[in-house]
Amino acid sequence: MLEWIFATIPLFKVAHIAALLTWCGGLLALPLMLSRHDPNGFAEDYRKIRHATHNVYTLVVTPAAVLAVIAGTWLIFLRGVFVPWLFAKLAFVVLLVVAHVWIGHIVVKVAELPEDHNPPRPVLPLLAVSVPVVAILILVLAKPAFDGVRFPDWLLEPRGGQLPFEVPS
Ligand code: HEM
Numbered sequence: 325m326l327e328w329i330f331a332t333i334p335l336f337k338v339a340h341i342a343a344l345l346t347w348c349g350g351l352l353a354l355p356l357m358l359s360r361h362d363p364n365g366f367a368e369d370y371r372k373i374r375h376a377t378h379n380v381y382t383l384v385v386t387p388a389a390v391l392a393v394i395a396g397t398w399l400i401f402l403r404g405v406f407v408p409w410l411f412a413k414l415a416f417v418v419l420l421v422v423a424h425v426w427i428g429h430i431v432v433k434v435a436e437l438p439e440d441h442n443p444p445r446p447v448l449p450l451l452a453v454s455v456p457v458v459a460i461l462i463l464v465l466a467k468p469a470f471d472g473v474r475f476p477d478w479l480l481e482p483r484g485g486q487l488p489f490e491v492p493s
Contacts, residue, residue: 326490339391351423426452
C-alpha cells in the first residue's frame with residue numbers, strides 16, 4: 325500500500341548528500357573566513373566579512389545541517405539500518421554538531437565583541453570539523469560489521485513501537 329514511500333529513498337539520499345556537502349563545506353569555510361576578521365582594518369571591510377560569516381552560518385550552513393539530519397533520520401527507517409556502524413556514525417555526528425555550535429559561538433562573539441575577541445587560529449576548528457567528517461565517511465562507505473564489539477540488545481532489537489508502514493527486513 326505504501327510502496328511509494330520506498331520509491332522516495334533515492335530522493336532522500338540525494339537530499340541527504342547535497343545537504344551534508346553544503347553543511348560540511350560551510351563548516352570548513354567558516355574558520356577560514358573568521359581568520360580574515362580584523363577589527364583594526366577598514367570598517368567597511370570588517371562589516372562585509374562579518375556579515376558574510378553571519379549569513380553563511382545562519383542562512384546556509386545551519387539550514388543544511390537541519391536538512392541533512394532530517395533526511396538521514398528518515399533514511400534510517402526507510403532503509404531499516406539499525407546496525408552498529410550507524411550508531412558509531414551517529415556518535416561522530418554528535419561531535420560534528422558540537423563543532424557546528426562552537427563555530428556559531430565564535431561567529432557571534434566576533435560580531436558582538438570585536439574589540440575583545442580574536443577568533444582562534446583556523447587550525448583548531450578545522451580539525452574539530454574534519455576529524456568527525458572523515459570518521460563518518462569511513463563508517464558510511466566501509467560499513468564495518470564490528471563483529472568483535474558487543475552492543476546492548478536494546479540498540480539492536482525493535483522496541484515494540486509501530487511505524488505507519490512496514491520496514492523492509
Ligand atoms: C543525524 C545525522 C545523520 C543521519 C541520521 C544519517 C543517516 C544516514 C542513513 C540512514 C543513510 C543510508 C544508509 C544506507 O542506505 O545504507 C545515510 C547515508 C549516507 N550518509 Fe548519513 N546520516 C547523518 C549525517 C551524515 C553526515 C554528517 C555525513 C557526512 C559527513 C553523512 C554521510 C552519508 C553518506 C556519504 C551516505 C551515503 C552512503 C551510501 O549510500 O553508501 N551522513 N546516512
